[in-house]
Amino acid sequence: MTTIFTCKDQFDDMMTCIYDAWASRLGHSNIRLKAEPVGNLELFCEYRHVDSDPEKTASVIRSIQKKISPYAYSMIYKAAMSDQEDKLDAIYRFVVAGFHYGASVTDYLQEPVVMRIFELSRKVANEAHYHREFIRFANMEHRILVSHIEPKANVLTLVAPHFADRLPSENWMIIDDTRNLAIVHPADCDYYLTDLSQKEMDRLSQKTNDPFVELWKGFFENIGIKERRNPKCQRNMLPLWYRKHMPEFH
Amino acid sequence: METAACKMTLQEKLNILADAAKYDVACTSSGSSRRGKKGYLGNAVSSGICHSFSSDGRCISLLKILFTNECIFDCKYCLNRSSNDQPRATFTPEEVCTLVTEFYRRNYIEGLFLSSGIMKSPTYTMEQMYQAVYLLRTKYKFNGYIHVKAIPGAPEELIARMGYLADRMSVNIELPTTEGLSKLAPHKKPENLVKPLRQIQDGITSHRLAIGKDPQMERSNSSKYLPHTIFRENPYRRLPSGSDPVSVHLPASARCQAHFVPAGQSTQMIIGATGENDLQLLSTTQKLYQMYDLKRVFFSAYVPLNEDALLPAIGTAPPLLREHRLYQADWLLRYYGFHAEELLSPERPNFNILLDPKCDWALRHLEYFPVEINRASYADLLRVPGIGTKSAGRIVKSRRGGLLDFQHLKKIGVVLKRAKYFITCNGKMMHRIPIKEDFITRQLIRTDSKKNWEIEHPQTYRQLSLFDDFHFQSEITMEDSHKSILGQL
Numbered sequence: 001m002t003t004i005f006t007c008k009d010q011f012d013d014m015m016t017c018i019y020d021a022w023a024s025r026l027g028h029s030n031i032r033l034k035a036e037p038v039g040n041l042e043l044f045c046e047y048r049h050v051d052s053d054p055e056k057t058a059s060v061i062r063s064i065q066k067k068i069s070p071y072a073y074s075m076i077y078k079a080a081m082s083d084q085e086d087k088l089d090a091i092y093r094f095v096v097a098g099f100h101y102g103a104s105v106t107d108y109l110q111e112p113v114v115m116r117i118f119e120l121s122r123k124v125a126n127e128a129h130y131h132r133e134f135i136r137f138a139n140m141e142h143r144i145l146v147s148h149i150e151p152k153a154n155v156l157t158l159v160a161p162h163f164a165d166r167l168p169s170e171n172w173m174i175i176d177d178t179r180n181l182a183i184v185h186p187a188d189c190d191y192y193l194t195d196l197s198q199k200e201m202d203r204l205s206q207k208t209n210d211p212f213v214e215l216w217k218g219f220f221e222n223i224g225i226k227e228r229r230n231p232k233c234q235r236n237m238l239p240l241w242y243r244k245h246m247p248e249f250h
Numbered sequence: 251m252e253t254a255a256c257k258m259t260l261q262e263k264l265n266i267l268a269d270a271a272k273y274d275v276a277c278t279s280s281g282s283s284r285r286g287k288k289g290y291l292g293n294a295v296s297s298g299i300c301h302s303f304s305s306d307g308r309c310i311s312l313l314k315i316l317f318t319n320e321c322i323f324d325c326k327y328c329l330n331r332s333s334n335d336q337p338r339a340t341f342t343p344e345e346v347c348t349l350v351t352e353f354y355r356r357n358y359i360e361g362l363f364l365s366s367g368i369m370k371s372p373t374y375t376m377e378q379m380y381q382a383v384y385l386l387r388t389k390y391k392f393n394g395y396i397h398v399k400a401i402p403g404a405p406e407e408l409i410a411r412m413g414y415l416a417d418r419m420s421v422n423i424e425l426p427t428t429e430g431l432s433k434l435a436p437h438k439k440p441e442n443l444v445k446p447l448r449q450i451q452d453g454i455t456s457h458r459l460a461i462g463k464d465p466q467m468e469r470s471n472s473s474k475y476l477p478h479t480i481f482r483e484n485p486y487r488r489l490p491s492g493s494d495p496v497s498v499h500l501p502a503s504a505r506c507q508a509h510f511v512p513a514g515q516s517t518q519m520i521i522g523a524t525g526e527n528d529l530q531l532l533s534t535t536q537k538l539y540q541m542y543d544l545k546r547v548f549f550s551a552y553v554p555l556n557e558d559a560l561l562p563a564i565g566t567a568p569p570l571l572r573e574h575r576l577y578q579a580d581w582l583l584r585y586y587g588f589h590a591e592e593l594l595s596p597e598r599p600n601f602n603i604l605l606d607p608k609c610d611w612a613l614r615h616l617e618y619f620p621v622e623i624n625r626a627s628y629a630d631l632l633r634v635p636g637i638g639t640k641s642a643g644r645i646v647k648s649r650r651g652g653l654l655d656f657q658h659l660k661k662i663g664v665v666l667k668r669a670k671y672f673i674t675c676n677g678k679m680m681h682r683i684p685i686k687e688d689f690i691t692r693q694l695i696r697t698d699s700k701k702n703w704e705i706e707h708p709q710t711y712r713q714l715s716l717f718d719d720f721h722f723q724s725e726i727t728m729e730d731s732h733k734s735i736l737g738q739l
Contacts, residue, residue, distance in 0.1 A: 107647035109658065134302070164286075169290070216356070219264055222272065223271075223304050225272055225553060229305050
């Protein structure tokens with residue numbers, strides 16, 4: 001019989017889940033891990049929900065960084081932000097392999113478990129990079145910059161350090177519309193992650209009347225060379241689903 | 251004229267001067283890495299960041315504008331030449347600064363790309379540009395990326411001062427040969443173009459030596475494993491650099507604060523306006539990299555804009571595939587350790603239209619193949635078509651942990667449809683493939699023909715219709731399609 005450990009889709013919970021799954025001593029091949037929502041239940045499986053525990057979380061993170069490498073930890077973190085169903089199990093298998101091979105495990109792409117983590121983290125890192133490029137801030141009252149995104153992976157914490165370094169003395173926030181989460185950065189202070197209520201979301205999605213949006217649209221129109229028009233290349237570089245919140249495409 | 255210019259809105263100016271700048275290709279924001287500072291706006295990321303892609307599929311990274319298009323020069327190929335009847339505009343330095351900072355805050359751009367037509371004199375133009383950039387760095391506290399064109403003929407002191415404010419500077423060579431230049435750009439003297447190139451290079455070298463770095467600019471990280479790059483085997487090198495560039499770390503207090511053109515310099519050549527062949531273009535490119543230690547050489551497929559007996563007629567399609575082949579070759583020079591003489595020869599001075607330069611080279615050198623994936627050196631792996639710097643690096647690292655097979659290669663990112671003719675894994679090829687030039691050529695041409703056609707014809711398909719006149723020049727807009735649905739046409 002297989003035991004399936006489940007937990008909330010949050011990084012801390014996932015790390016605790018890995019701890020408990022390991023400590024259960026049921027054998028790696030007899031267990032699976034899954035982030036919630038669980039979806040369809042399987043027959044002949046026992047489900048165990050795990051709640052986050054700061055000590056266990058810290059201990060897992062510490063062992064990954066020490067016994068594998070900080071680079072492996074960053075791969076695991078990115079993979080944990082993914083929207084793929086098998087991510088938590090993939091992380092667990094990778095950690096098992098990592099404790100065996102040590103720091104060089106991240107190079108061994110011929111191992112299926114390493115390849116999977118590599119793919120997951122690359123996908124999330126690419127999406128985060130796209131958002132660094134294509135996030136657009138709207139200038140609200142009192143020079144507050146507000147941006148809305150609808151990412152597939154949970155990229156907020158991956159893009160925030162970039163903007164904190166870039167706009168240290170501006171008030172800005174990036175809102176994840178699908179998860180109702182936001183990064184808030186008051187000028188000259190540290191940023192933080194917070195949940196938003198529906199009322200706050202509505203207030204922050206108001207349209208603004210910004211002259212620079214029109215200037216930008218004019219620039220965008222004029223910078224393209226008509227003799228070289230190539231919408232297919234444009235779609236390749238900037239897929240359509242990113243354009244929803246980009247003013248130059250509306 | 252003066253009053254008309256004053257009444258122009260910022261929007262009109264921006265439209266005119268962005269339109270005038272669009273033929274400049276160098277819109278990269280790479281090569282500079284700088285952390286943000288409290289109270290300042292912006293940072294610089296070494297890989298560069300593209301913020302949007304225009305309708306022609308080119309990246310928009312910087313606010314690419316001319317300071318003015320009121321040019322006194324009359325270069326034959328240029329839209330802004332003085333003999334053309336064009337709407338003209340000039341920014342004020344303050345306007346440039348507001349646009350840059352406000353766009354930057356909204357994450358529209360990565361910084362400023364400032365070029366200019368020549369108004370009054372090169373010196374006056376450069377002064378105006380300097381003022382804009384100086385204000386941007388001081389009053390507006392802008393810490394992002396700035397790329398400035400050095401105006402040939404401007405005084406050395408101005409160019410040197412600009413170098414301390416900008417991340418990258420560039421001088422456009424425009425045409426690869428002096429004959430072409432004297433024919434098409436009679437106001438531009440070759441020695442005037444080369445002088446600022448040399449001056450900026452000297453500035454960069456002395457700054458690098460002063461902060462304890464190797465006099466040569468850094469190249470891609472992987473190129474240190476390549477023994478024969480054009481940068482190592484450089485007959486034009488003026489200062490010796492160690493075979494392994496060693497940086498001396500100075501204490502922070504000893505380092506000078508202002509950096510001089512940290513992202514290096516670049517240049518641009520027009521292709522297809524005059525009769526140069528690819529070998530001339532690529533040799534010039536290689537020479538520029540070696541003599542002036544440029545970071546990039548850009549190519550721009552010539553779009554005919556002016557009626558002139560010396561130039562291709564208006565309506566001639568820009569040579570996009572040729573431009574693509576040159577960029578592919580440029581990458582082979584900078585990242586793959588190829589030399590221009592290896593890719594082209596006086597007997598075959600132009601690139602093969604049907605095959606990319608690396609496949610073309612491999613087919614003429616089948617004696618090097620097949621390459622054994624599990625044993626070949628990094629440099630040999632890079633010479634295989636279908637293996638790039640990333641996949642070669644992954645192969646070299648992962649094979650320490652065990653043997654690699656074709657399934658692994660596919661996941662690692664090797665393009666097997668090209669590579670399979672040139673490699674073995676554990677002594678076996680993927681299929682039974684004869685290593686014969688004509689067989690492999692035939693196979694590879696079939697793989698690439700569709701892609702090549704698309705590069706040359708980027709905007710072709712259109713629904714056949716009874717009512718459209720196919721010689722109509724105007725484009726079909728959104729409104730037209732609405733009208734046609736509503737039956738108003």
